[in-house]
């Protein structure tokens with residue numbers, strides 16, 4: 001992006017063109033698995049999207065944990081994050097299914113329900129913030145598919161993922177509830193698949209593709225979560241996938257940690273690296289695995305990817 | 312099981328109001344008991360139906376609210392929030408909204424798993440569900456990422472106090488302390 005170095009600071013903070021977005025990294029990626037953030041920044045920079053950081057963002061908050069504790073608190077903290085982004089006049093891009101669901105759903109609920117909005121605003125008044133309902137929230141997959149577009153995503157590929165067999169796990173909150181998140185097909189999402197196909201990968205069909213990773217139920221019933229994952233892994237193994245692709249940090253962690261649990265719970269061997277869609281894009285765009293932090297994965301992906309010619 | 316003398320301000324009474332008025336009341340009433348939700352629910356499959364969304368909708372509809380939020384039978388916290396039932400329901404019953412309302416009412420009775428309150432507690436203490444660790448500060452640096460900045464915690468704590476989560480966290484803490492003392 002050609003910017004005059006002298007005015008760069010000023011334009012950086014106020015720019016709100018079509019390719020400027022407020023980056024909502026989310027707690028899990030930011031403070032636990034930051035290599036995913038690395039790949040996202042790498043990819044979006046290549047695609048000419050400017051991501052702006054906002055240090056005031058707090059937890060989205062989590063649509064499972066916090067919303068189930070108090071819907072009122074969930075609405076109020078979500079409204080604060082939206083109000084912060086509104087001050088910059090930029091739409092939000094989120095790297096996480098949970099954050100994008102929360103921010104979209106809170107935006108929707110407050111716009112549709114004036115009574116609730118009044119109550120929430122009265123709390124925001126106490127901290128000098130205003131919810132205007134003036135911006136949109138996008139999941140990064142949605143941004144890639146709808147805003148950047150498949151041809152542009154394809155045009156940057158210098159090392160195609162040829163021969164790599166991928167099982168996609170879209171996760172639940174990316175596309176459901178549809179009336180709140182408004183993207184893709186709610187039951188059989190296809191945008192992640194189209195992006196990976198544009199990178200040259202072989203995207204597999206497998207029985208349990210759209211089943212939950214179980215991270216929600218694992219909070220209260222580990223046995224049920226293990227059972228769900230067992231079904232999921234078995235069907236991924238049946239399809240003979242080399243790797244699993246994720247678009248949500250909770251799912252990502254559940255799908256990595258779950259592999260160890262399978263051994264404990266069922267004596268079942270599962271060893272399939274899990275990669276974020278942005279990580280796969282980054283290596284297809286020429287990124288080096290070490291620079292991207294692939295060594296920090298729990299289920300190590302580098303040996304396998306080297307066999308496919310990636311460095 | 313249902314108690315005739317429920318105080319009007321109790322969570323059960325509030326839940327009854329929430330579930331019988333407005334959009335949620337209408338939503339519950341249009342359930343025609345077809346079980347599509349339970350057929351698609353992955354947790355129902357794992358628990359052989361011990362947990363299933365239809366039974367929660369039915370109990371809510373018939374007013375067996377104490378069973379839902381005090382006895383936790385069936386246990387609403389077993390829901391994984393995958394929202395498959397929400398999409399599949401032919402009547403467009405707002406299962407998502409109803410479940411959140413039921414869970415919030417259970418939380419008012421301190422009937423909430425620790426995995427939930429500990430996460431909400433982290434948000435109160437740090438503004439983030441996952442607080443920053445020294446190892447990650449270094450890792451971010453190594454990856455060339457900008458530092459992870461702390462949000463204005465006083466704002467978060469004030470909002471959580473005004474909107475109810477703090478009271479729930481306090482009540483759960485108190486209950487835990489009393490139970491430990493009794494032991």
Ligand code: SF4
Nearest residue numbers: 342343345346348400
């Ligand atoms: S799918 Fe809908 S209508 Fe059928 S039982 Fe479930 S909630 Fe009721």
Ligand code: SF4
Nearest residue numbers: 352390391393394396
């Ligand atoms: S949202 Fe809960 S009840 Fe509905 S299908 Fe998923 S796990 Fe079952």
